[in-house]
Amino acid sequence: MNAANLKFNNDEAREACLLRPGSTNCGGCGMSAGLTMLGRALQSEDYSLVIPACCGIVTAGAFPTTSYSVPVLASTFASAPAFASGVAAVNDLNQDPEQKPARVICWAGDGGTYDIGMATLSAAAERNENLIYFCYDNEIYGNTGGQRSSATPAAARTTTTPGGKGEGKKEIIEIMAAHHIPYAATLSIAHPEDFQQKVRKALDITGFRFFLIHAPCPTGWKTEPAETIELVRLAVRSGIFPLYEVYDGIDYRINAVPDGTDPARYYEKQKRFSGQEIDLQAAKDSSQKRLERLRLLAGLV
């Protein structure tokens, strides 16, 4: 069957959602919730997705069907920002000023962002390519069954760190901000209004825009699917996952102030941490220090 001959009448489905019914994603998948919110934020926009190897491309389903209501280009694992640079450059050369801009969006996991795609991502950011990059961070190689990545937090057990990971995770937003890209921000699927606002805001910016989404993976984290949103909320409230934006790499804004929620409530819901000695005081101190630094950068101190 020739893919070029396949026609879908998609208008209705697109109005309804980006991720159409029929995907085989796990229950409670944080990435799937992120896709739903992305679709809402981009409703009526003209865009295509570039997705590297990750659960996000498996989401499309098997040829010749697709769960996505927009065009998707599968890239090699390390290459989403490079493929997207090519797509975006052609869009920009052919943009009709009377029409809505044709946008290019990368949708990648933490493996494709923090690890194998790091050089490609850094280069596309340095060139300030006109695209929006979303990293849904489930803190493991989820698609391959839950191996350690450089986004896996300390103490989490994965199939390649069965005794718990010894190292902490990279500060990807800080890395991206250090490229002085026009916009970088974190997104929470427990804060849909903030999610919408920031994605809409990014649409009015030209150049490289980066979003990080905290995306629980019940299968890999050994958590209750029904508690995915709650986990993200706890991460934001306890300061484990601060919600903030960085403009041009220098202008910081905090979007939600942690309310002192005990991080223990976040950890104890996840069996990936069970049997691990977590120094909760150290976790609190580290979140507090991070918040203070963000407050300083945001001019609030």
Place this chain on the structure above:
Amino acid sequence: MNMQLVTGNHAAGHSMSLAGEANRNARGVVCGIYPITPQTEIVEYVARFPFSKGSVIPVESEHSAMGVCIGASINGARSFTASSSNGLAYMAENVMVASFYRLPIVMAAVNRTLGPPWNIWADQGDSLMFRDFAWIQFYCDTSQDVADTTMLAFRVAEDPRVLLPVMVCMDAFIVSHTSMEIELATQEQADRFLPPCEIPHHLDSAHPVAAGGMAFPQDTLTHRLEIDETMRGVPAIIDEHREHFREEFGREVSGAVSAYRTEDADRIFIASGTISTTLKDVVDEWRERGEKVGMVKIKLFRPFPASEIRELCADVKKIGVLDRNYAAGIGGIFCHEVRASLQGQGDQMVQGYLTGVGGGDVVPGLVGEVVEDLTERSTAGDPVWKGIES
């Protein structure tokens, strides 16, 4: 006539840039580029070309250079790049993706020895590692051949019956950096010769598909079968476009194979790239002595011109193949392919010679030793290494 004294790199950069500019009334041209000796001058040429509708993106690696070309091509633009040696090896994953996506990307590959040890001289081992990657491959022997074959490459790649990427290969330095006076295409000629680039399966918001998503074995088998059917048709399509080339440019661009003094030959020597030009002189030398030797230059390596080789070698008992490449554990790659083509056709003896592996000069004297060896030989054996200083 637009005669200029230029290198092979200049010739490739010139033809690719004109081809890019020729697409200005369609979706334009977008290329990812990255430097590596000895092809750097090609991407420098492209980077300074004043495209009316184009973007040249200087990326951080060969892998991303091909990534940009893939994204551009599947979004409907004309796209090309260049690389060499370890750069090609680093690019490999996306080289494969370009062909499996059926994208008519053109790449100039300057054949340089793979390292280690670090060596910048000519050896075809780099581009030949892609022999199973569904790219059409040409091996050129002069700057004129590079200029013309590059132009032809776009016409073949973008032919709706083909839609496969094309690699235009040339020997490092011997072609890439050596100047010769050649006839270069003009923009007007390129505009007439190359129709607007059309990618029928380009990304389209009105008809969203997931390009490159998961496919089960039956659909994957169909995908490979379609490539096989396409590859079988490529030689005839190349000849059609060679005819169009002749009409536009008033000169011949050589085809899959070129035979020289083979009519009554009892020994045939086969080579590609610049070695074939030296071999031609040696054949003349032996002919003057009354020896019935002939030669075949192979220019098209993929699809491999097996039927042409069978036909040309049908009445010959002894065949010697000169390879400037080495596949560990088997020998020369062209030799292996020639043997496979002739298998079961007769009782020809095919002997392999490893000449200029790692970039050594393949001088007439060395080629003469090859002719002598085959002349005296009664059975084929292991590949014979030439150029080893004792």
